[in-house]
Amino acid sequence: MEKIKRNFGFGCMRLPMQDGDVDLEQTKRMVDLFLERGFNYFDTAHGYLDGKSERAIRECLTSRYPRERYILTNKLSGNFFEKEEDIRPLFERQLAACGVEYFDFYLMHAQGARNYPHYRECRAYETAFALKREGKVRHVGISFHDSPEMLEQILTDYPEIEAVQIQFNYLDFDDPAIQSRAVYEMARKHGKSVIIMEPVKGGRLVDLPEEAKAVFSALGGGSPASYAIRFAAGFEGVMMVLSGMSDLLQMQDNSAFMADFKPLDETERAAVDEVRRIFKTKNFIPCTACRYCVPGCPQGVPIPEIFATVNAQKLHQNWNSRFYYSVVCGKAGAQASDCVGCGRCESVCPQHLQIRELLREAAREFEN
Numbered sequence: 001m002e003k004i005k006r007n008f009g010f011g012c013m014r015l016p017m018q019d020g021d022v023d024l025e026q027t028k029r030m031v032d033l034f035l036e037r038g039f040n041y042f043d044t045a046h047g048y049l050d051g052k053s054e055r056a057i058r059e060c061l062t063s064r065y066p067r068e069r070y071i072l073t074n075k076l077s078g079n080f081f082e083k084e085e086d087i088r089p090l091f092e093r094q095l096a097a098c099g100v101e102y103f104d105f106y107l108m109h110a111q112g113a114r115n116y117p118h119y120r121e122c123r124a125y126e127t128a129f130a131l132k133r134e135g136k137v138r139h140v141g142i143s144f145h146d147s148p149e150m151l152e153q154i155l156t157d158y159p160e161i162e163a164v165q166i167q168f169n170y171l172d173f174d175d176p177a178i179q180s181r182a183v184y185e186m187a188r189k190h191g192k193s194v195i196i197m198e199p200v201k202g203g204r205l206v207d208l209p210e211e212a213k214a215v216f217s218a219l220g221g222g223s224p225a226s227y228a229i230r231f232a233a234g235f236e237g238v239m240m241v242l243s244g245m246s247d248l249l250q251m252q253d254n255s256a257f258m259a260d261f262k263p264l265d266e267t268e269r270a271a272v273d274e275v276r277r278i279f280k281t282k283n284f285i286p287c288t289a290c291r292y293c294v295p296g297c298p299q300g301v302p303i304p305e306i307f308a309t310v311n312a313q314k315l316h317q318n319w320n321s322r323f324y325y326s327v328v329c330g331k332a333g334a335q336a337s338d339c340v341g342c343g344r345c346e347s348v349c350p351q352h353l354q355i356r357e358l359l360r361e362a363a364r365e366f367e368n
Helices: 024-036 046-061 084-098 116-121 125-131 147-156 180-189 211-217 223-231 248-259 266-282 303-316 319-332 344-348 357-366
Strands: 008-011 041-043 071-076 103-111 137-144 163-167 193-197 239-241
Touching: 008 024, 024 046, 024 248, 024 319, 041 239, 046 071, 046 084, 046 137, 071 084, 071 137, 071 248, 071 357, 084 103, 103 125, 103 163, 116 125, 116 147, 125 147, 137 147, 147 180, 180 193, 211 223, 211 266, 223 239, 223 266, 239 248, 248 319, 303 319, 303 357, 319 357, 344 357
Parallel strands: 008 041, 008 239, 041 071, 071 103, 103 137, 137 163, 163 193, 193 239
Antiparallel strands: none
């Protein structure tokens, strides 16, 4: 872990897109600025952007910079292997897609009670530790979406795990579904380094209600993203905070305040508490637009986009949200009422949302 520079990483799940493909020229500029400002940690996964994230890593980073300039994390996702024999070929495809000979970190992806048995049955952890012994992986870890009790089970079963990547932000800190604080404390109890994902909750802590914007504006400087990311980065044992930046402006902002990182002071923490209180009054759907729910939907319902329109309607209460609903549903060829209630989306949702009921509510709001 000695090569890591600073505690801010480039999450590559939400890269800039153009006509359905990654905007490689803009991504190159983002990568260049990120490295110029002294950062070097990049995070991807095989399924991000339907495989386009890994290829963008090769085009924009690994083919343009020597291997010692960057730290690269990839993940083993459960939906890409059915048996133990599938894992090594998948891993080799990931290396080739990214254009590297080894990964600095290799994480068991999205671990929780629903998929952990699959990883155990397929000896996924044992394979990852073997890859480490062979020099193809430097560090083995997990990304995690479940209860602190589940995390304790995994870390007890596999004490060799070196790092735990968790969802952690000021909105989820004491949320009973996400349990960010308790999960963080469990990782620290076991002495694991912590990697933070979703510090701005898929952008929801950037696009704030007006009264929440006013709270941060009164502090006299700093973007909403800066307070969210600095909140997460200020906890003991946090090795890395990832930001899924999707354009050059976000990269410029995030890398500027993290280049001279300072934890939140007492006044800023009070402001964050007030913004959290404001959010709770709005009853927003806590969707982060990770899109894990989309590939398995038999009807092709654009779930994250629908939830975005519901939240926009709660925030603005105007015609624009209804218009946007018709646009996104028209583009997808499906709307909320097309949900057949199979529940596949709920089985993979990291936020543990009751998606079927929320879609019924969306249909009542927008389709009457």
